[in-house]
Amino acid sequence: MAAAEVPVPSEHFTQIKEQNLKPGDLDEEKEEGGVQRMEAQEGAVEAEAAPCQLLDAAGLQNDQPELSLWVPAESDRRVLTLQTVHLTPQDVHLQGLGWLSVPRSGEFPVMIPQEECFLPLPSVLWLQPEPQPDSQHCVTISIPEELYQPEPLELMHFHLLQQSVPAAEQDQELTPSLGENAALTKFEDDEKDRLLPEAEPDAKGGERLLFVEVTRNDEGKDEAVLTISHLSLQDQQGQAASEQTSAPGAETTKPPRGVRGKTRTFQCDACPFTSSKFSTFTRHVKIHNDERPHLCHLCLKAFRTVTLLRNHVNTHTGTRPYKCGDCDMAFVTSGELVRHRRYKHTHEKPFKCSICKYASVEASKLKRHIRSHTGERPFQCCQCTYASKDTYKLKRHMRTHSGEKPYECPTCHARFTQSGTMKIHVAQKHGENVPRHECPHCATIIARKSDLRVHLRNLHSPSPEEIKCRYCPAGFHERYALLQHQRTHKDEKKFKCKQCDYACKQERCLKAHMRIHTGEKPFSCLACDKHFRQKQLLTVHLRKFHDPSFVPDEHLCLKCGKGFSRWSNLQRHRKKCDPEQLAAARKGSSTEQAMEEGPGWDNGIATQASDTGKCPGKPASSENLDDGLTCEMIFNMMDK
């Protein structure tokens, strides 16, 4: 950073002072200079921990707030420690204690314009680092209010990590560090508590950090913008450390609190991540910004790390260095190969459920499985009450709201919400080997296994109570057995005429038959005054003789092309003209077979059905009525 003129304010509410100074020692320590003091402390600063350690104000024997700048002179690292003081107008009396005074040369002053002194944090810090008094620097601090708005008199500490910046290169103090723009700011609640006894302690009982990212300010050559976000610093030693740091008088000889003999955990404020290793922590923090400096030269896709880029490039080149020895699969990483082998070859399942026998290759699968025991459903649908155990089921469920049907049958283009549904459709509608499921109890063939289960439940599950036959006193505990039994009553002609030997299976047939004895013909043709015993016969008459649009069906012989108005006549003809075709037709059609086998077929329903345009689908019975029709033929014909 180039030198800049520092507009030193005429009046200050803050001052620079070195860490661990007692207010009473103020003048003496100012004379010592910050650099010397920090060099004396360097040995206590551990390599990993140093950047994040707080040089706190615990050593202050009074509770006076302070603002200090600490510049340790490491060979390859510069740590700036800022403490800010937020004062209210009522604190003006502190000026009389020497706390609020214009910083003197050589004290690493941080100068805050007076008009900004009441802000929670100064928006601009003017730095005057040693050893060149003329080389003055300005740091602009951009602090979103939603991130931080401390109370007045709140004590804060800044640690700005400027790595790989030789101390001599003061002119470039911030500039070269912009690429390594990780910095850390820490706020200690115990300090806050001490200064503000009425303040509520942090809920986590730990320390809070502000993570500071330093970026170049385009408008100011010598300015850097510090973007600050919250972090938490958990003190793993808790109370003991707190007690230690609270002991007055030891601060000047001890390293800064948290530097020695303590294990720190860095917690990211943007996510729950914690790490005890600062380098891991800083690497993690980068995932929260969009910086992806590593570009794929083939597709220009950007990646955060070289490793990610390399793996990506491998997908372009097809490079999969880890090949499975048992199959043709190959993978980009060794871990993928190990997992693949567990799934496909070794079947090693290290993650076992403690409730059932389930075991899985991956822990995440066990975690998902456990939800089937606990009933946990973390993924809630935003449009209904449904909640899912995993994200995919929720996504699949959402199709029920959107109406999306992403799966299309390649043959008939019917669309389906799930691939499995389409697969079954294709297999059963368009497949050659249609799956069939045979009932083990009654040899019923059912297309779907789930329907076979319904069949078994409805027909073959034993009933605790005996089910009575509707025709006789017999009783059964299985519905299928009952139905089989009742079919034995099917051919019984239970309805018998009292005046003749006529008997039939249906009561309505008997009613129609009785009109033979009564002579009743209640159905009259309004056009020609003919009367019929059955409504169906009147209908046939009306169509045949009084409907101008009526066209009688013509049944053609495929052998000679001769036409017949009646189906039965065609059948009789085919016996003579084309017996082979007739035999083939019999084999392929149970209907035709029934036509041939049914008693009275030639004279019965086939004749009438062909005349009326109805297809005779059922065999005729021997219940002959007038006009050559049987009662059941008529009813069956009308049902059709």
Add this chain to the structure above:
DNA sequence: TCTCCCGTCGCCCTCTGCTGGACGATC
């Protein structure tokens, strides 16, 4: 700082099973 290894997340898939409407057969 880089790299390897490993754990985890997320996505997609299949298999499975239940449900209810449609439709035909039967009563």
Add this chain to the structure above:
DNA sequence: AGATCGTCCAGCAGAGGGCGACGGGAGA
């Protein structure tokens, strides 16, 4: 003609397998 029942069928959800990708721990 209407009711009932069985089968077909699509819709939908539960459970689990498999793998790509990402991120962290640990060590070089």
